[in-house]
Amino acid sequence: MMLSSLRIASRRTAVARTSIRAASAWAKIPQGPPVRITEAFKADSFDKKINLGVGAYRDDKGKPYVLPSVRAAEEKVIASRLNKEYAGITGVPEFTKAAAVLAYGADSSALDRLAITQSISGTGALRIGGAFLARHYPGAKTIYIPQPSWANHAAVFKDCGLEVEKYAYYNKDTIGLDYEGMVADINSAPDGSIFLFHACAHNPTGVDPTPEQWKEIEAAVKAKGHHAFFDMAYQGFASGNIHTDAFAVRHFVAEGHNITLSQSFAKNMGLYGERIGAFSVVCADAEERKRVDSQVKILVRPMYSNPPIHGARIAAEILNTPALYDQWLIEVKGMADRIITMRALLKDNLEKLGSKHDWSHITSQIGMFAYTGLTPEQMDQLAKEHSVYATRDGRISVAGITSENVSRLAEAIFKVKG
Structure with a gap:
């Protein structure tokens, strides 16, 4: 009886010990801010939503683009069967x-x-x-x-x-x-x-x-x-x-x-x-x-x-490789030209809608991003009322604009900006 009681007490003590966990070293780490654009865009079920927050080039269908010169170069690299040292x-x-x-x-x-x-x-x-x-x-x-x-x-x-x-x-x-x-x-x-x-x-x-x-x-x-x-x-x-x-x-x-x-x-x-x-x-x-x-x-x-x-x-x-280099130069210019074209189309659409604002900055700026001049409140309105997502500082990724969505984007901007 005595031995049995000791075994039971020992087991209870062991259970008690295992049930008391040490405090986690990471218990006081605060939660970081959410990625607002990504999460809000994914949660939106509207089939014509527009993501202008992405920091990567997209083709005119809004899809990721692999340069043909990159495809060709990669095929040459793989065919060379180089080592992985x-x-x-x-x-x-x-x-x-x-x-x-x-x-x-x-x-x-x-x-x-x-x-x-x-x-x-x-x-x-x-x-x-x-x-x-x-x-x-x-x-x-x-x-x-x-x-x-x-x-x-x-x-x-x-x-x-x-x-x-x-x-x-x-x-x-x-x-x-x-x-x-x-x-x-x-x-x-x-x-x-x-x-x-x-x-x-x-x-x-x-x-x-x-x-x-x-x-x-x-x-x-x-x-x-x-x-x-x-x-x-x-x-x-x-x-x-x-x-x-x-x-x-x-x-x-x-x-x-x-x-x-x-x-x-x-x-x-x-x-x-x-x-x-x-x-x-x-x-x-x-x-x-x-x-x-x-x-x-x-x-x-x-x-x-x-x-x-x-x-x-x-x-x-x-x-x-001279031939690939020349091909790449043409392709990179093609990407730049598409973005320049989207800038011009956005400006033209805004002007055709009767906007009284000067949108010349859209075409005078250069590169993937554009500052629209919209306020944080107007950017919130674009997202909530028109399913257009970008950063609250008014920056948009021009690469996210396509021939198909540029007119809807212009209409949305016109409705919140005038």
């Missing part, structure tokens, strides 16, 4: 060499003194760049980004340990560039500050400086001894011309700036999920390049060791 820390060299030529130009003086690494698309390039500047830039560890800028810029740079400040960029009254404010902020920042510039197709506004304005911006940056960090996520995708879109980058280098540069091949090659990008540093000479390259490798190694190879091989095949 690791790339080096800085990636596939055939890709990085070609990416450098694409950005800086085949005759650029920077190519022989350029430290470049493949990255996890443009975001990864920004992350490497931010970490490099936080660790090695001799000046203040503060980076100035445009107001507004791509939503992830501030988060990336803060996570790198940089302080983030903003400079004037967008004038909501003119729905255009606040050029005077931008130059004034460049001039008033402490000497030797870091400035992030969108090379082309500014995200989210679609507002870019003109070439003449870029020249004056460069002069102001040089006079203050600032460092220019360019984010070039849309080369070729903005105007349809890779050289036009790289003007600011190439002009700064030609004027003696040793810039840092983030490149992405998500938009201009449609390699979104392949995550292909590059980060580069223009150095003073080849000897400095070797030292900078060694430090970039030290940064990359504990981050992710080395980058993925498949997408880099596809991009390298396109950039290094």
Whole structure:
């Protein structure tokens, strides 16, 4: 009896112990904000709903688009039956060499003194760049980004340990560039500050400086001894011309700036999920390049060791095969032209409806995104009453506009804006 009682008591104690769980280490983590556009769009059952929040190119049927040149390059890569060994820390060299030529130009003086690494698309390039500047830039560890800028810029740079400040960029009254404010902020920042510039197709506004304005911006940056960090996520995708879109980058280098540069091949090659990008540093000479390259490798190694190879091989095949390269140039211009056409159609439809507002900013802006000038309340109204979904700041993805939905979109905007 005594033994039986002891066994029962022991079992009860064991059950009690197992039923008392230790407090979770994550018990106090707060719930993050929901992805409003995605969730609301999915919940809407209306068959003619429009999603203008997506940050990826869509064809005129509203479907994801794989470039024929990418298909052809991928088939060549697969047919080559290459191995799956690791790339080096800085990636596939055939890709990085070609990416450098694409950005800086085949005759650029920077190519022989350029430290470049493949990255996890443009975001990864920004992350490497931010970490490099936080660790090695001799000046203040503060980076100035445009107001507004791509939503992830501030988060990336803060996570790198940089302080983030903003400079004037967008004038909501003119729905255009606040050029005077931008130059004034460049001039008033402490000497030797870091400035992030969108090379082309500014995200989210679609507002870019003109070439003449870029020249004056460069002069102001040089006079203050600032460092220019360019984010070039849309080369070729903005105007349809890779050289036009790289003007600011190439002009700064030609004027003696040793810039840092983030490149992405998500938009201009449609390699979104392949995550292909590059980060580069223009150095003073080849000897400095070797030292900078060694430090970039030290940064990359504990981050992710080395980058993925498949997408880099596809991009390298396109950039290094003349026939595929020429085909890609035509295709990327086709994507840019479709977006330019959608801008014109939206403007024309609004004017035909009798809108009294000036919609010229829709066609003067460039790239995937456009700032409409609509208020957050009007954007809410578009979603609730017309099943048109976009961010509350009035930004729309022009890639989400099609020949089929542009008239309905114009009618919806006209009803909420007039």
